[in-house]
């Protein structure tokens with residue numbers, strides 16, 4: 001039997017970031033991951049995320065940002081338009097006195113960078129290819145049975161194990177979910193014209209298509225969300241026919257588009273755990289909530305969860321208080337639930353507003369979008385939300401946060 005202070009289940013972006021944020025506190029930490037260790041040979045831009053300034057600040061603080069930025073593509077303009085009307089809105093970093101609006105990062109590179117940063121921390125142990133057989137908790141500990149009947153006793157357990165969280169299920173935490181009735185087709189594409197560091201998104205009647213710039217000036221990552229029938233149709237097409245459909249859907253904004261690798265589809269579901277906490281077990285990131293990728297906010301939201309939880313735990317440890325105190329965990333839950341609910345509501349409104357082709361709604365959104373484009377102060381509010389500069393941010397993610405690595 002081994003005793004540890006904190007067990008984190010899941011070595012995704014959220015789990016590894018949390019381990020790094022907590023490492024300097026000197027607590028004993030174990031990260032349990034069912035898959036392999038992150039590896040740079042898996043970096044292929046097949047799965048990317050648009051990370052915002054708030055996430056960049058957190059990742060900079062823990063020293064992982066330079067390695068992430070080295071393979072990321074920054075974007076300094078965003079163009080969003082409706083395929084079905086004259087609605088159009090544009091955001092420019094210069095107008096916000098910024099050098100970029102965000103970065104398109106390879107998900108695996110984020111994990112590789114975090115994993116590398118964890119190497120010097122002897123108080124953090126990572127177990128890959130790990131099977132969790134059971135979880136049980138008493139008033140004082142969580143008992144975790146892993147691999148071949150190896151037992152771990154942990155004072156706190158964090159479920160960072162993604163959308164199908166085993167921790168959430170084992171703790172019988174209630175889940176609200178609904179199907180967005182869309183699949184996201186993801187692929188890397190070659191573009192005839194350079195992307196010019198611009199992120200683009202067109203709202204089609206069947207769902208949004210995003211063209212996210214990659215480090216090669218003539219490559220983008222696409223996230224094409226559409227109803228399951230259309231997704232099945234697109235995936236069954238020979239590459240040439242897919243390319244034609246894609247080019248047409250993008251209004252040829254970057255000329256002829258061509259698949260660089262095979263497209264993959266992900267079913268899209270909204271998931272929201274009604275409770276993020278049971279005793280000494282707490283959920284973070286996708287284990288607690290998953291949202292539509294149309295605004296590229298899922299990973300950002302998860303990174304803010306772990307920054308918030310680490311902030312509260314650090315406060316307690318510094319004050320020599322018990323970091324497993326239920327009041328701390330409840331504070332975390334209240335804080336982050338409010339932020340997650342705001343985004344879930346916004347995503348739903350967006351999705352419904354743009355997937356409706358009623359003439360009146362089309363007109364309202366066209367006028368609304370064009371109106372926003374003419375109103376600098378309203379655009380500034382929207383841009384602040386997209387940059388991650390709005391809401392109740394953890395200290396490390398706030399605009400004035402120092403981004404140097406903690407000693």
Ligand SMILES: Cc1cc2nc3c(=O)[nH]c(=O)nc-3n(C[C@H](O)[C@H](O)[C@H](O)COP(=O)(O)OP(=O)(O)OC[C@H]3O[C@@H](n4cnc5c(N)ncnc54)[C@H](O)[C@@H]3O)c2cc1C
Nearest residue numbers: 010012013014034049050161162285286296297298299300
């Ligand atoms: C198509 C698409 C596009 C997206 N685009 C964006 C974007 O542009 N910007 C953005 O911010 N977000 C985006 N997201 C969301 C983002 O990908 C997720 O929010 C983020 O990756 C979740 O990170 P996580 O660490 O919570 O979970 P995951 O990355 O899923 O990590 C969970 C880890 O837990 C492990 N695990 C699971 N079960 C167990 C178990 N029983 N035992 C041990 N380990 C376990 C898994 O192997 C995995 O390594 C997108 C999502 C999709 C589907």
